[in-house]
Amino acid sequence: MASTETHDTPGLFRRVMESEHGFLALVLIVLVVGLGLATDRFLTGSNAVAILHQSSLVLIVAVGMTLLLITAEVDISVGASLAFASCIVMATINATGSIALGALAGVAFGAGIGLINALVTTVLRVNSLIGTIAMMMMLNGGVYLFTREAVQNHHQLPLFPKIATGFIAGIPVPVLIAAVVAAVGWIALSRTRIGRLFLATGANPRATRLSGYSPERFKTVAFVVTGALVGLAAVVLASLLNAGQPTAGQGFELTVIAAVLLGGTSLMGGRGTVLGTILAVLILKVIDNGIILLRWNQDLQIIVPGIVLILALYMDQRKRGHHAG
Amino acid sequence: MPDKTKQAPALRVSGLTKRFPGVLALDDVSLEVHSGEVLALLGENGAGKSTLIKMLAGVYVPDGGTIETKGQERHFTSPADALAAGIKVVFQEIALVPEFTVAENIFLEDHLAGRFGKVGWREIRRRAAEIFERAGFDIDPDAKVRDLPISQQQLVEISRALAHEAEIVIMDEPTSSLTPAEVRHLFQVIERLKSLGIAIIYVSHKLEEIFEIADHCTVLRDGRWVSSKPTAEHTNASLVTDMVGREITDMFPRTDRTPGETLVKVEGLSTRRLLKDLSFDVRAGEVVGFFGLMGAGRTELAKALVGYDPISEGTIRIADKPLSPHDTRTGKALGIGLLSEDRKEEGLMLDTSVTRNMTLATLDRFTKAGFVDTAAETKAAQGYTDRFRIKMARLDQAIRTLSGGNQQKVLLSRWLMHGLKVIVLDEPTRGIDVGAKAEIFALIDELAAEGFAVILMTSEMPELLGLSDRIFVLSGGRITGSFDRAGATQEGVLDAAIK
Structure with a gap:
């Protein structure tokens, strides 16, 4: 409160901290530089590709979750839906011998679950946090009615494993898919009419x-x-595991939501960007990667993101408090 | 009455100054108020009233100047200090514990200090009842505060002042959510407090109240002292001039206009909850005012008219086309829109830019192949901010940072940009400054002159009588009276409102 004169020329650090994504970018840079100094196995081409590869599944779904949180709703069932959809994908390909039909079935299943979640929220007026927890329970149980165990690859189509492991122009296919999804989401949210109305819906529905x-x-x-997008991610997941795995999605929803929140999207709706989500996913995955490379206790892979999330939201609060005052 | 000139004033403030980063919120302000006297503290938003009150309440510490009570200089570092010195502020946002009883709330400080053990519950109730007796309040000490209407919660706050033997009571906009009957009662309470020798500082925007209740007026503008005079030496116009800093010759300008075609035709409109069998029509170039007390159905009618809330019976026709299906999208397409009474909850996207707030209803016009043309959007927004002289630094600043009057102009622009035939204004001047009010009144007249049908929902009598060509009075969801401009009187309208 003391000096008002210095406000006109804030330092570089302050400007970075107060810019929309400066803080996240700074954290990412510090992590990359720090890990680069700590271990010579971090800053290698193959490790960079590995990190991007591991980021892609989360990012695909996190783009959708960003839009959803912006409209002031949330979907806790994405992990359960991902696992179920991966079984559907594999079972459909086994039955039809067509990857396209399998992918279509997975996306349709995911979209259908999304539609049910939407109706429960908007028509039955059940709070989406509760409604989608209920959906998660139904899917977690329901998948065992569909299959008692993992749906194995009986079709042996040579192209199928390539979805997860193949490269196009030196870039892993899942990374390409995630990049396209993120780019479309980014543009839709920042430039289009519907993006504006997502933001408006969350900012003030009335x-x-x-x-x-x-x-x-x-x-x-x-x-x-x-x-x-959960359905799309399920196609990649099924390819990666070479099976439909009923238990595969455990905790996935938490990673996705943590990333979206870390990226600066408001749980109250009306505020958020895809760029923030991209940076946040990368931060979480770089931390993951660092813990492995440094041979730290792997349980830290779950603990550290928790701490990072609290710190990030605290910084965000402080930043906003400053603006308000 | 003791001779005031010889006695030290109950409260004297001299040269009070407060700085916040980048602004001088209060600059060398002085005032005094004597025991048994009501001082009205007036000024537009940002004039420094709140800052001043918060320093008297011990919330802010002054950067300069002195506060004296009964001739003794005081230094407050916390609200408890101010209370100990006999100053009690009844804030607009009432600070009671809803789950506690009335008596518990009155002795809240003792409760928090853990002194209830000594005092005893029965004692607390007895003392509360005693205070009510002295002040003439009819309140049950055992009622839970959450079950009381705002007006009674206010009395509980005032009772807290009496319990602490406060000698100075400061009321911040006390009538903003009271019904006329409750306002009358509050004025009786104020008279009672005066007779008990309590000095009162009364903060309000409503000039008619000032003339009724205040002995003296102190006006602030832009953080500075402007004038202090006995109320008797003021006229409505002189107070407004002091507050606004320029003369407002005509609060309700009126262009000559002749009503055109019928734009709104409502027949037998009912809603499930409140409205019963309403029929009326509104023509182009007309301002039709709806008056009603709280709960009469003004806001319900406003929302039903534009398709926001469902209706159970009846028809609404806009420019001869039925509003069917009954939703806001159809309403907008037919050319009817609502400026809500609740800017925060139903109007503004607080953390969103001025431009985006303004273009919300018009987004389709700036959209090409799904993409928003931000250049065209900004240009259009600039046009309206110039036209309505909306004060702001930049178009991309969050609308939260604008004053109430400027926010209201942005929301009006939202609809004018879209181009309506009928605009429904629900309490369009709630919580905005006198200066901005005058601008909005002028704008309403301008809209009618341009051929808009204007439907005005208001609980402000001067606004109703000053603006409306025709008046309907609502009570209990029914139309209980209708007047033309020449035949409308305050008494007639109020009579119909309590039917």
């Missing part, structure tokens, strides 16, 4: 309705997009 739009419609779209 004002949005008074302005002649249906906030429920945008919430529904966000749920369905998130679900469809």
